Amino acid sequence: MSTYQAHFRIWRGDPGGGELTDYTVEVHDGEVVLDIVHRLQATQAPDLAVRWNCKAGKCGSCSAEINGRPRLMCMTRMSVFARDEVVTVTPMRAFPVVRDLVTDVSFNYVKAREIPAFVPPAGLGPGEYRMRQEDVDRSQEFRKCIECFLCQDTCHVVRDHEENKEAFAGPRFLMRVAELDMHPLDAAEEAGLDRRRTAQEEHGLGYCNITKCCTEVCPESIRITDNALIPLKERVVDRKYDPLVWLGKTIRRRKA
């Protein structure tokens, strides 16, 4: 068992202002950044605010930025840093700060509510849904999401441009649109809801320039860009920008 003294810099403050504060703190083998933050709370900074829950990378509460990279504090091992490296921890920088490492992530809940829910198919009661595994594989990848909102925090569309928050749902919720559009039983279309058109027109899919930072930071390794956003862009092209598809549809409709 080896122990050393690490140099931490933690952002302390509130919406009125704040600064990076230096700490020297003990680190033991096998610890993660969240352990160190807890040790600081226990020994030097009892009023240090931090949000956490599971310490197992499953609740999505402990999102922060460590050496400038959005990550889960409980899943970032201290062994990835050199012993003499300064470890800087800040709250997520795309959301309003509450205090210290805690941010107000309600932007994401607003966006979540803007996505129309699953539309149950007519004539099937609860318990009567039958789906083939290959038809739900794609959606299941997206359901691994733990809602840590690291992707929302990293996405430059809103991180660097507060004014886009209104128009842009963010990767996590565009992925939700993709999930429902790929769902084998979702009856949105029958109910007159066009998820593809609204992805572009109401949820801001066009703002995404597929630069893949959401994918890079996702702790669940969901391939957000390749499997949700790009397929959704292609689906939008089907609906809005493909004359061949449009022609085929018109002819088929005539025949019917």
Place this chain on the structure above:
Amino acid sequence: MRSPGRASIAARHLRTDRWWLSPAATAAGLLAFVAYSTWRAFANAHYYAAPYVSPFYSPCLADNCVPMRGGPNWALFGSWWGLSPALLILVFPLGFRLTCYYYRKAYYRSFWAAPPACAVAEPHRAYTGETRFPLLLQNLHRYFFYAALPVAGILTYDTALTFRDSHYAWGHAGLGTLVFLVNIVLIWAYTLSCHSCRHIVGGRLRHFSKHPVRYRLWTWVGRLNRRHMQLAWASLISVAVCDLYVYLLATGAFDDPRFF
């Protein structure tokens, strides 16, 4: 980044790794290719050394093309075209790669710095992404994909022609044949690993279980698609090497080593 309410941190980013390395390397690689291909496309010379034709000049669509026996001469544009015939055909691969989802990521990051790297603030005051003209046109990618298929078909034909010797007798092969083979495999792998292709063969379906063949195709394309970035670079390099090989033969820099 510094909007009111957010944590007041002055730095544009706090990353300590070498985040600039990847966009810098990408920019260098792309610039090198653009410089090389511009020179070669405008050169209008040294693109044929029997039996090899440079992929930059194939198919050759004007009257002013070098006649290539059995080769991809196809004077659609007749004699009024006075510039390099490469310019006529290169529009298609250029459009295909410019609108490719991978290259978009590459140049948005390395040339436009939107964003330069993850969690590194971009320098632009406003951002509208691909919501407006001209970037809205990126949605045309699938048409360039359709156009890329016949082009790849013609390059496959050119590769078949490399199984001749310089007197057009069949059943021979040289080092150039090998270069062309590697190139055409990479070109096809890149083309078929395209995200639009993945969508067209099966991605647009809702019920894979009702379309087993398309589901199988989608799975295969998906497997290639995971390597799309690597294939984009490999095929970019191979096409340049192919052209360079023809250039060296045509200028007489060396003779094609023959295997049989």
